[in-house]
């Protein structure tokens with residue numbers, strides 16, 4: 001009997017290992033991201049791993065009595081979208097805060113704040129907001145006088161959508177002990193009225209005193225922001241993000257979600273460059289983590305943004321000739337911290353928007369790499385927004401990754417030409433030129449700054465239409481890329497951007513089961529209707545995290 005039982009068990013093990021049964025099979029047109037085998041008719045997964053990607057007969061052979069099998073007529077499958085630049089928790093908080101993104105008059109701006117404050121307790125802060133004064137042509141920057149009378153009991157500190165300036169009301173300024181006697185702050189700018197009084201608008205580093213006065217969110221508040229952010233990501237087909245974190249408390253919230261079995265999004269965390277030592281210590285003592293929660297590296301800033309006229313340019317702004325932008329971090333510190341973080345084995349990613357900021361950062365990356373010797377370090381320039389022709393080939397030559405956000409092009413394209421001249425406009429969001437020069441282009445949203453939705457990013461990269469509808473043929477149309485190139489940036493290349501290409505970014509046997517199913521073939525629809533495609537199913541690590549298949 002024991003012998004017979006052994007034979008039986010062996011036979012069972014053998015049959016299982018030769019034809020393992022799938023938990024889930026999805027049939028449809030599959031874009032795999034694997035250039036050796038880019039198209040398939042279905043995908044079979046088991047546990048958190050892809051069993052097979054192939055024609056429908058090949059994947060069907062993995063079906064068993066317990067396999068869920070899904071076929072969506074006309075459906076389209078891609079690897080799970082990765083977003084290589086988000087502010088995950090700020091984005092999560094923004095989901096439940098006042099929404100000013102499309103407030104298109106100052107009166108509407110005030111009305112929405114008034115309505116929102118009505119739901120709060122006295123003393124509660126109003127944060128987020130993400131307003132855009134470019135929606136109010138001819139109107140100067142907002143002033144606390146617009147909102148003081150409707151917010152007598154609540155401090156308000158609401159961001160412009162680029163995160164590089166904010167409006168504080170009088171209560172928030174008082175909490176930060178800022179008034180007309182406050183001196184200028186290096187790396188920032190305090191906007192004043194003609195009489196020297198503060199308007200409440202603070203740019204870049206000048207925002208810090210108010211940030212310091214905002215109570216830190218509780219663990220419960222962080223948990224609920226994360227839950228909202230994860231639901232939002234799943235609904236959009238986003239299965240992994242690179243998160244620019246503000247501190248360890250965000251990583252602690254990710255760990256709590258994981259302990260509850262609720263983590264549905266893979267997060268590579270980038271701590272601030274200034275805190276490189278704490279990131280390095282953690283790397284040494286706890287290791288980098290795994291492919292759900294990872295301490296990936298550090299993120300710093302060279303300059304501000306074009307929208308706030310703080311991006312560091314080689315020429316004065318056309319509409320603000322008194323400035324060429326500013327260093328958000330002193331040049332010496334940037335250089336020193338990048339060197340130290342690189343020595344500690346951290347991946348270093350740095351924000352640079354203006355042409356001068358990009359040029360300088362490429363110089364620093366070059367000199368650090370030369371001094372420290374060859375290593376797979378994958379330096380990234382976050383945004384790489386305005387490049388001179390001579391800077392474009394340097395990305396490929398130095399192996400530096402341009403980490404770009406196509407939706408910003410659709411947004412900034414409305415007004416960028418009033419700030420910068422035609423030569424710089426040509427090198428603005430230079431997707432095509434960077435790819436042609438051999439750079440490995442990666443994509444993200446910069447959520448909360450822009451919507452998290454990858455469909456909007458794809459559409460912006462492929463059409464380069466601007467949000468105002470003024471450029472139907474595309475703004476700087478020479479820089480358009482194809483849909484497949486844009487998909488590649490969001491998947492295969494984004495995996496490379498966070499050192500995850502050995503297991504993610506492609507649909508391939510043995511890779512992680514992270515994928516999205518759309519209701520229509522993205523390659524067969526008009527590029528300006530990409531954002532109409534519906535996300536039917538999102539699978540992260542083999543788990544269905546968004547399911548619209550049964551919903552009519």
Ligand SMILES: [Zn+2]
Pocket residue numbers: 085086087244446449
């Ligand atoms: Zn950002």
